[in-house]
Amino acid sequence: KVNFALGYPLKYSVIFSFLQIIKNLMEHRQEEYIYLPSFLDFIKHPFIKNNKLKGRLLEEDIFQLDLRLKEQGKAYLTLEEIKKVKIHNPDLKEALDFILSLFQNYLNYQPAEKTTVKNLVKTFQELFKALHLTQQATSLELEEPTGLKSLLVWQEQVLSQLKLSPLQEQSLSWKKGLHLILNLTQKIFLPLKGEPLAGIQVLGLLESRLLAFNKVLVLGAEEGNLPQSSSPNPLLSGEIRLLLNLPQQEKQEQIQGYHLTRLLKASKEVYFLLTTSEKKDFLGGKNIPSRFVEKIIWELEKQKKEPAFKQLSTPLSSSALNTKTFLPKTKEHKEKIKTLLLQGISPSHLNTYLKCELLFYFNYILQLKEERKLGTFDSALLGSVVHKTLEVFFRPFKGKKICIEDKYIENLREILDENFRQMGLLEKLDKDKKLFLRHITYHKLKKYIQTISNTYSGYEVEELEKRVEYKLTNNIYLKGKIDKIIKNANQLIVLDYKTGQQLTSTAKIREVITKYTDLTSLKEKKFDFQIPFYIFLLTETQDKDINGGWVYLAPYEPKITLLFTEKNLKEEQELLNQNLPLLLKLVCTDMLEKDYFEPSLSQEPCSFCAYRKICPSPVI
Structure with a gap:
């Protein structure tokens, strides 16, 4: 038997979370536009989804409503836009109408809109009455203080006190009113039943x-x-x-x-x-x-007494610390990998496999789409916008020296905006994020164009978005698309655009390709196949020295990092051509023959992984 004399903080109860969601819903409003993530939190709260409509739990409809609203892709919607969402199921439509009526009748206020303490209390009383929560809570025993019963305690100690307060006619904004109620709620503790004369006492x-x-x-x-x-x-x-x-x-x-x-x-x-x-x-x-x-x-x-000290330990077996789970590779999985190798495997496939085999499984075997958070942009789509913009911008310079005057850079803004429009990247963002993303992307691309014009003014633009293919074995085909190739009289340089941060040093990549290694070393060194892959494929058709590099657009000053040094270019290119086919066969054979998908060696890829919730080996 255990008796808790401390009470349970109301700030951990369902009523507090409901008030917090209402505060967020109201504070995130932009005039008539409602912040959709907060609205979805509102409809998925137990106070809403556990309601019954004509004897049917709303929870059955909330999941479908959540999907329908997310399909709009926008972070902000007006009430009219929410009402016009295409719903053919009459039960689903009725559920949405009920939720919207709650919002319109009791919560459709701007944060700065004025009210009084008395009206604030009345609004919440009517809201909970409309949800039938007060009646349900009254019929319960005080066995579960964190559930609906907490609503009664909150009404008695917060709403009733405010109603009797001499400040009830005090004028204040809805934002300040909600902060007032939340602050009062945080100070309340719910009594817990127990026997104070027997068992363990927690106080x-x-x-x-x-x-x-x-x-x-x-x-x-x-x-x-x-x-x-x-x-x-x-x-x-x-x-x-x-x-x-x-x-x-x-x-x-x-x-x-x-x-x-x-x-x-x-x-x-x-x-x-x-x-x-x-x-x-x-x-x-x-x-x-x-x-x-x-x-x-x-x-x-x-007092010459020795206090007793004892170190407590909780021994854990090594198996308890090992959270890595290996996913068995079935016959069907191997058939899909075999088909992928025959159709053509790209550097992205190879890099993903080295990064995390489970990520490769979710992305390329199951082909699961990544769920994008509302109000955020698709980073892959941004990469496509950047690639297309630079392709269109440099197209007039193909076969010409890279010496770009400022008058040509003036066209960059128009090209960028057209690609944003065609790919629909900005239309689902709010106004501030649109402005920020347009400005930053333009600034990065402009800086890159100026950098390459100054650094490689003696080079010509040889190719843009060039597709390359190569038959490595009868069962393994390689394919890819090179963003840009520039050349001078003696040398070709392959360039690949990166909108993210640099993850692997070129020194480690050179170390791998100049000395054959095993699969574990490839993973530990975070080997990047991209540029070595393209150099190897171009070597078959070119008689010039070939170097390659990554164009990192994320830093304030975009930088171009070349793989080989000028001093050792010929020697290192020869070693690449000898060792890279072996490395490619090593990874492809492991893909096809290993009997399981192995999780990442490090926790780093898991931090922002889109598949964390369904991964059999999640990082805790």
């Missing part, structure tokens, strides 16, 4: 007054927890609090120290449990014993 220092125990365990006896400390208020310094006769932090700590001392003297056995660490946290602090604990130890030592 705070204040609740331990005038009580005696056989055995006491003080949990979290680290500095910062004992005594409890609060962040200093820059507007209410210690001197100002003293002048205003407000409680001082030192006084609060003295009271906590008194209650702890009294508890120690009234108990037969006392144990302090704490964690210590020499490692600093992100604020530069360490886990150290509470000053109260240090004082107790000092008092015992003065």
Whole structure:
């Protein structure tokens, strides 16, 4: 038996989460436009989805509504646009109409719109009445304080108090009104049933007054927890609090120290449990014993007594720490990989496989589409816009020297906007993000054009978006598309545009291609097949020296990183042509013959992986 005397904080209850969603829904509004992610949070909340409409749970319809609204692809929609979403199912249409009527009748306010405390209380009372929540909560036993019963406690201690408050006619904005209600709600604790005379008692220092125990365990006896400390208020310094006769932090700590001392003297056995660490946290602090604990130890030592210390450990087996799960590779999987190799495998396939075989499985075997968050842009689509813009811009310079005057750069904005329009990248973003993305993309491309014009002014544009193919074996075909090839009298340079950050150093790539290695080393060194792949394929048709590099557009100043140094170009290119076919066969054979898909060697790819929720080997 366990009795909790502390109570349950209402800020962890379902009513608080509902209020938080309403606050977000209102604060994210832009005039008549509603922020769709907040609206979806609203309709998926238990207070909404657990309602019944003609005897049918709304939860059955909410999932479909969520999909229909996400299909619009926009982060902001007006009420009229939400109403006009194409829904053929009458039950689904009725559910949407019910939810929209709730929003229109009780929550359709601008954050700065004025109201009164009295009207605020009345609105929430009517909202919960429309949801039939008050009636449901009244019929429940007080067994689940974090559920609907928390609504009754909240209505009694927040709404009823505000209704009787002398401030009920006070004018304030809806934004401030919601902040007021949330702040009041955070301070409420729900009572929990228990037997105070039997079993284990869980209580705070204040609740331990005038009580005696056989055995006491003080949990979290680290500095910062004992005594409890609060962040200093820059507007209410210690001197100002003293002048205003407000409680001082030192006084609060003295009271906590008194209650702890009294508890120690009234108990037969006392144990302090704490964690210590020499490692600093992100604020530069360490886990150290509470000053109260240090004082107790000092008092015992003065009395020539030795306090007992015991280090507790929780041993874990190696299997408990190993969260990696290998996905079996079926006959059907191998057939799909075989087909992929025959149709032509690209550097993207190879790099994905090295990065994480499970990612390769989700992306290319199952061909699952990545779910894009509303209000964000598709990074792959942005890459397509960049590639197409640079192709169109450099097309007039094909066969000509790269010496681009400012008058030509003036055409860049028009070309970029046309590609944004054709690919529909901006239409689903809000106004601020559209402006930001257009400006940043234009700035990066302009900087790149100026950089390549200054650095390679003696070169000609040889090819743009050139498709290349090669038969490696009877069962393995290679294919790809080179973004750009420039040349001078002696040399070709292959360029590949990157809108992301540089992940692998060219030194590591050179080390791999000049010395044959195994698959694990390829993964550990984060080998990038892109440029070596293209150099190898072009070598079959060109008699010039070939170098290649990555054009990184993400840095403030775009940079071009070449694979080979001028000094060792011929030697390193020969080694590439010898070793790269072996590396390609190594990876392709592993794809086809290994009996399982292996997760990534590191946790880094998992951080932003689109398939984390369904991955059999998620990073915790």
